[in-house]
Amino acid sequence: MATIREISECTGVSIATVSKVLNGQPGVSRETQEAVTAAAKKLNYRPNLNARHLKTGMSRTLGIIAEDLTVFNAPGIIDGIGVCCETRNYHYILGNLRFNKRFGHDPDYGQQKSELVLDMMNEMLSKQVDGILYIGCHSHVVAPLSEQKDTRFVCAYCYSENPEIPDVIYDDREAARKVAELLIAKGHSRIGILAGSRDSCHTENRLLGFQEALFEHNIPYNPHFTCYGDWERDQGYTKAAELLAQGVTAIFAHNDLMAIGVIDYCNQQGVEVGKDLALIGFDDREIASVCRPSLSTVALPLFEIGHTSADVMLDMIEKDIQPETHEILLGCNIVERESTGYTR
Secondary structure, eight states: OOOHHHHHHHHTOOHHHHHHHHTTOSSOOHHHHHHHHHHHHHTTOOOOHHHHHHHHSOOOEEEEEESOTTSTHHHHHHHHHHHHHHHTTOEEEEEEOOHHHHHTTOOOOOHHHHHHHHHHHHHHHHTTOSEEEEEOSSSOBOGGGTTOOSSOEEEESSBOSOTTSOEEEEOHHHHHHHHHHHHHHTTOOSEEEEEOOTTOHHHHHHHHHHHHHHHHTTOOOOGGGEEEOOSSHHHHHHHHHHHHHTTOSEEEESSHHHHHHHHHHHHHHTOOBTTTBEEEOSBOOTHHHHSSSOOBEEEOOHHHHHHHHHHHHHHHHHTOOOOSSSEEEEOOEEEOOGGGOSOO
16 A cells, blocks of 8 residues: 655655645645646556544544434435535444344433444444534433533434534524414415324424414414324324315324325225325425325425534534534425416
C-alpha cells in the first residue's frame, strides 16, 4: 500500500502539501489537488485512520444508532447523513437496535430498551467515533441519552430531555394546519379526522394544528368527527364507517396506512374517493402514489432531517458551535394527488 512519501515523490509535491490535500485542508491550488488525488488513486493509497486519530484526536467518523432500519423513515434520514458526511469528508458506522422487530410498536422506553441503547453507545465509543446521531422510529423522548457525557449526540426524528443535545424533527403541527387549509379551500367544513394513537405526540400535534386552522376559519371543532386508530391499515377500514356515518365530506388520516384502509372501505361500499369523499394521509409512503385513486399526503423531510442532523453534529465537532435552538423544526410539503379531488 502506498504512503504519503511515495505520493510526494511521484508528484514532486512536498509531504506537507500531500497531507493537506488528502485531509481536505485548504490552501492548495486546484492543479496540485488534482495531481495528488490522481497519484493517490494510481498508487492505491489508503489512509491509516487509526494513525490519523492518534495524531489529530479525531477519527472523522460518526456513529449512527437507528432504532430500527426496517421502519420507513430510516433510509431517507441515513441517506441525508451519508451525503453530508461525503461532502464534509467524514465516514460513519451504522448500528441497528431492531426495536420494531424486538418490541413491536410498544412506545414505552423500558429497562430492556435502555440497556440495548447503552450497549450500542459503548460499542460506538469503543470505535472512537467523534459523535453519535440517534434516529428514532417515531418522535419520542430517548431517555438513555439524557445523562451521557462521553460524547456529542444529535437526535433525529426524536427528542432528548437534555437541552445540550439538539433535536432535528419535522413540524407536525404546521403540517396539519396546511392540511386543514387545503380541505377548507376545497369547500369542506365537515372534516373527519382519523387520528393516531392517543398517547402519541404526533397525534397531539396534528390535532392541535388542525383545530387551530378550523378556529381561524370560524369552523367549530366537532369531537364526533374524530376517531382514534392504531396507525394500521385495518383501523382505517374500521373507522371509515364511523366517520362516514357522521356525514363527513373529507377525512384527514394521520398516516398513509390508515388512509389506504379508508380507500379499501370506500371501494367496497361504492364511495368514490376524490369525488364523494376527499381524503388525505400523512408520510408520503411509496403506496400513496400507486394506490387507486392515488393518495394526497404530507411528505416528510426525511433527507433534510438526516442532512441537517449531520451538519449540526459536524459543526459541533469542528467549530465547537451549538445550534441556536435546542429543537430544530423542519417543514413538510403537501403532495396533492387524486384523492382530494375537485374543489367543492
